[in-house]
Amino acid sequence: MITSIRPILPASRSPSTSPPSRKPYYITTPIFYVNADPHIGHLYSDVIADVFARWHGYMHSGYSPSSSSLPEDDAVRPLLSTGTDEHGLKIQRVAESAGEDPRLLCDRISGRFKELADAANIDYTGFIRTTDSDHKIAVEHLWRTLRDKDLIYKGSHEGWYAVSDEAFYPESAVHKVSNPTGEEMQSIETGARVEWSQEENYKFRLSAFRQPLLDWLRADARSVQPAKKHAEVLAEVEAGLSDLSISRPRSRLSWGIPVPDDPDHTIYVWVDALTNYLTVTGYPLSPKAWPADVHVVGKDILRFHAIYWPALLLAAGLPPPKTVLAHAHWTMGKAKMSKSRGNVANPFEAIQLFGLDTLRFFLMRVGGSFGSDADYNPSVLVEYHRKHLQGQLGNLLSRICAPKIHARLEGFPQDATTNCLIRPSREQLDPLMDADALALCQNLEAALQELPSKADMGMHAFEPAKTLEAIFTTIAMANELTARLEPWSPQTPVPVVVECLTLVTECLRISGLLLRPFMPGKMVELLDTLKVPPEQRVRRKDLIVTDGEGRLVSHVVQRGKGEGKAKPLFPRIEVEV
Incomplete structure (x- = not known):
């Protein structure tokens, strides 16, 4: 006869402070x-x-x-x-x-x-x-x-x-x-x-x-x-x-x-x-x-x-x-999916129509708050692709890789070891930028340094939608900075162009590493375009790299004259929905 049963309970957990153990996740x-x-x-x-x-x-x-x-x-x-x-x-x-x-x-x-x-x-x-x-x-x-x-x-x-x-x-x-x-x-x-x-x-x-x-x-x-x-x-x-x-x-x-x-x-x-x-x-x-x-x-x-x-x-x-x-579950037209209603979404067809990583992003961005049902609406999926992936992330990558911008960087000092441009000092930049532009740079840099921990907290709380929201909020800040500093303009001083490219490239590099679990194929393309070495894509410590003053280190590699425009990361979806 059963008299008493003592539970075997797991040890308490911490999101990121525990060292890796031999037990696999x-x-x-x-x-x-x-x-x-x-x-x-x-x-x-x-x-x-x-x-x-x-x-x-x-x-x-x-x-x-x-x-x-x-x-x-x-x-x-x-x-x-x-x-x-x-x-x-x-x-x-x-x-x-x-x-x-x-x-x-x-x-x-x-x-x-x-x-x-x-x-x-x-x-x-x-x-x-x-x-x-x-x-x-x-x-x-x-x-x-x-x-x-x-x-x-x-x-x-x-x-x-x-x-x-x-x-x-x-x-x-x-x-x-x-x-x-x-x-x-x-x-x-x-x-x-x-x-x-x-x-x-x-x-x-x-x-x-x-x-x-x-x-x-x-x-x-x-x-x-x-x-x-x-x-x-x-x-x-x-x-x-x-x-x-x-x-x-x-x-x-x-x-x-x-x-x-x-x-x-x-x-x-x-x-x-x-x-x-x-x-x-x-x-x-x-x-x-x-x-x-x-x-x-x-x-x-x-x-x-x-x-x-x-x-x-x-x-x-x-x-x-x-x-x-x-x-939770996916609905279609706010109704539960069922064969009798004819509203069951075929995943193979969806991958073919919209692209795998766009579909993965949509499932986690719209369905990444697990407490409530999400509606599978192809028109909303296409809009998310257009607004967030194509308009924010893809467009930002195309902008900072523009040959017109990189042509202005010839002769600017580079690090002899990494071949990356050396980021201008604060003293160099202060006389070249107004207070609003400096504030945008400082705010983006602070947001980038906080982003990995903020994103990890969202994942630890089982809220991937909030993690994606935090990443794309930061990408939006980088787009705002780019529009404000206009690195393509001949009137923008070259040190300001380098500062803009440093922060925007860092935003794309860090975001690309954090987005790899969601869109592994496309983020490899993004990191390849930025020329991030494979060995710098593996460890968490490679996410944020700072100098002695706590400033982000430049990872801008000047693009060669023969490279031309970067291939669009997220082409327009040519599907009527």
Whole structure:
């Protein structure tokens, strides 16, 4: 009999002061169900995880995907796992209705999800399928661990079961709904059709883990994000937990992993699926990456990840994840995307139409506040591209690379080691600039020196939209300075031209490094155009480089006469929407 269970809780965390450890930063996407082709919501989950993995790799682990070698001995590549969930009654029924072998169905659709991850430039370290043999070993080991601790028992179970959600719902969580075909019972939370099910199966003693879950949730407000979701999960656990059905009779569900030592039962698909996060770490042999730093999930599957999964882990003697990040959904025309409405956005087509990095930027800028749904509107996407990427970032790069400007720099002093122009001193500039121009320069320089920490704070708070907003606010300041100083004008003194180019180039260089997790392809192009050496794109300490007086050091490399205009970084999108 269970008497007391003590939670294994993670240590407290700091956003950037902790030295890198040998444990890799470990982030996961949900594994995607293979009953249909991927949609824009799946791409959204992929991009969220990829952005955070790349950000942590660059800002905290000394790792860059574009670097051919690790810069430091203690640099560790982040672990990003994605993949497909391939068992369960829903897959079984879809395969039966199509007259297709379940394995062939899974192979085909799982391949589409992997194609999407590759097309989206997701830097994943593993793509797991729950039909993999090593995953079966992990699931069976977890089951036996819980069984040997007397945390699994056989009993009768009845309730409302949603095939599409692969979940049982209590009477309080369903209601009767009228539709054109008659009346049916549906889940209040998801709108899925439910059917009454009564059977004998195995149960997990979830009720015994109410207090350990409360301890985990209360120990760290970041255990579930956003804060509103943390409050919802906490309230649900405080209200009490019932034991969880974790198997189905094999006569009803044959497409799944059999219960160890009982071939008449199949392991519940969610126990199977959730264990994938352990499988990719090498469990049960040596899960060195555990616990997960972040599980990225949709808000509709939060209960499984923030209640059931931590309880299963605690029961097995493993620490729960550090953070379960529940993102909202994408709508179209303010309505929930669904095939029946014909408003599901195809991610492959979107990448082709708008360009990958523009799409990634849009998903994180508009959908990067995870607490509320975002509307997928192609016309808004094109406007964001025109205004922010083309008009602000791309235009600024084209301006400061103009041959007309660089022709005026011939003969200006250069650093013999770096070949970069030597920034004019304050004493040189004061008589050449009025007070307003000097103030613009000082304000931009101060903003640039604060930007990396400000951006990192936004990412630590799981607010990528605010991080992007901070970066583009600084880019707007650089555009304002350029318009004010007019470095292309023959009337602008050359030292002022160099000062303008120094600050604007620094803005582009620093912004380009910070934007790489969001737009990795385009930011490589930007840094190449600025002639930033590859070895200066790897370490966080390369972000801000100052002289003895605390002033930013110039990274302006004079462009040669034969180079001509810089290629547009973000060409106009020629698509009618």
